[in-house]
Amino acid sequence: MHKKMAFSFPDEVLEHVFSFIQSDKDRNAVSMVCKSWYEIERWCRRKVFVGNCYAVSPRMVIRRFPEFRSIELKGKPHFADFNLVPDGWGGYVFPWIAEMAGAYPWLEEIRLKRMVVTDESLELIAKSFKNFKVLVLSSCEGFSTDGLAAIAASCKNLKELDLRDCEVDDLSAHWLSHFPETYTSLVSLNISCLGSDEASFSALERLVRRCTNLKTLRLNRAVPLDKIANILRHAPQLVEFGTGTYTADVRPDVYSDLAGVLSSCKELKSLSGFWDVIPDYLPAIYPVCSKLTSLNLSYATIQSPDLIKLVSHCPNLQRLLVLDYIEDSGLEVLASSCKDLQELRVFPSDPFGAEPNVSLTEQGLVAVSLGCPKLQSVLYFCRRMSNEALVTIARSRPNFTRFRLCIIEPKTADYLTLEPLDVGFGAIVQYCKDLRRLSLSGLLTDRVFEYIGTYAKKLEMLSVAFAGDSDLGLHHVLSGCESLRKLEIRDCPFGDKALLANAAKLETMRSLWMSSCAVSFAACKLLGQKMPRLNVEVIDERGPPDSRPENCPVDKLYIYRSIAGPRFDMPPFVWTMDEDSGLRLS
């Protein structure tokens, strides 16, 4: 009877049902139900997500999913953003492109994060995929404008080219002219990362003029303010716009031009850019402020009064990125004006200064937490914090999903009581039951990790620096956090015991990063030998780890689960602790 039921749905019906299931997690779950569902699902999966490019090989992906159209790959560990991963570590996309070029001529979308992309890779993409539509490179490096020229010249159906936060070798601005005059399909262009030396304004203007479907345009710093009006004039349909440099000699004609053209952009919802902004030109954007949902002022070095004026014009703001020039007073205004605020990031204007240069404290964060009922994601840099403030924040805003606090001076205690901030962060994990991402800072003992292990059951990513007293701290996290996928730790006294006692946990996670901790080379070798499905990699620029005593702590350790075995592209300062390769060292 049961068997009859199972075969009563033809494959096409199941396939149709599966087509409504888009999320990777759900698709993975579907594929585990039974063999026939696995088979059907793998043939109809159109989007593949690989969170760690070394967890699986390109050939394995291609073998399992013969018909995907879109791939997303991530390479380097997150701490690479802060210069903790030496150059040459890896994350090369070329092997993936090379394999896909042969197998998938119909590939449409490639999204990469923290990977090394060479001009050769870009040229291969341009040549191999005739219907290529979307290229998103996030925090990538290794390519030049020559590679971009190849994409521009060959990808006739390109809709999206997004180079957010990339490091690009700016050889020539003329790559933009490689888009043929017949090319009109651009919908989204983000070149904000390109260098400040040149920009090809006329090519840019012509491109914008003929691409009437353009919705997102993020310019780079080199585009001067007086050129923006000319560009925007041809794109009143823009939804997202990033200015170039927002400064010029104050001239009434430039101002009125800009204000006029901005007010005709009725669909504008997101603004960014604002390099070198001078307050005189800010009012030009007031007409569009009431519709803005996203505002990125992280390059805008303007002071609190101007920021306050600006923010008061934006009642529908959902996302704000800003420098700490906004100060507590500005955040209080934000809390009362922007009731729809969901995400706030406050960056330090003078991170290396010994003394605070602005009046931004824990009070600003408290004000926003109390005043903005929809606030769920915060990244906040400040110089002082108290347990009292953190408890208030946690109690008033239990809907936080992402909470990243960086108290600039490591190991800073509660400024009111001089105690560690364990209780404060404990309140965060206790009250915010849906917390998925947490970054800790300040003076913290093992106790905070006990709280995290006990309460943070939905936590997926945890970042820790200069915290804890002993292996017990790490043990609490690894044994308690059921949903943990990514753990990154630097400068903490965590050693072998907790790591080895929780070795099995590491196979349930994407990755673990530990640098400047107390994990010995011996423990790394043991872990590598005992756990064949983990890649245990030691990064040490001092030389081979076996040139030092076995109980000497390694400099950096990166452990990730993988079904592809140890990688072959390691630079000289990375050693794998895989059992077979281990023999090479001795």
Place this chain on the structure above:
Amino acid sequence: MGRPTSSSSSIDSPNHFAFSSTASSQRDLTTDLRLGLSISIAPPFVREQWPPMKAAVAEEEHECNSSTFYVKVYMEGIPIGRKLDLLAHESYYDLIRTLEHMFHTNIIWAEAEMDRDHYEKYHVLTYEDKEGDWMMVGDVPWEMFLSAVRRLKISKC
């Protein structure tokens, strides 16, 4: 330096980890802090990699306050370059020492002495200045060099 790692006799037994949660709570951590005991992590944090911000936001507008200045260094014959923080060095000698270690070679610069019979063991250090010209390292005062240098190159003799 944190706790010394224990001997490996029972590391691989999962039951070895017999910590009880009361053990550490009995210690008076605040006393330890005041006495400066055991909580500290020995190496002072590395200024260049803290606070955790992406380079673009961190370096904007404040290069004079920034305590790092990373330049690319390429060695002839090796396509993958390295990066070096010049501000972490105090003089040419300091820089040369780091480069010799990083690239495992002997470096020729303005003040180096060379064994002319074994030139193949040496590499010449040059830098690209703001005008795009390649100059030998070491002719101008160190501070002037810092303000002019854009990248470094190590070439065969």
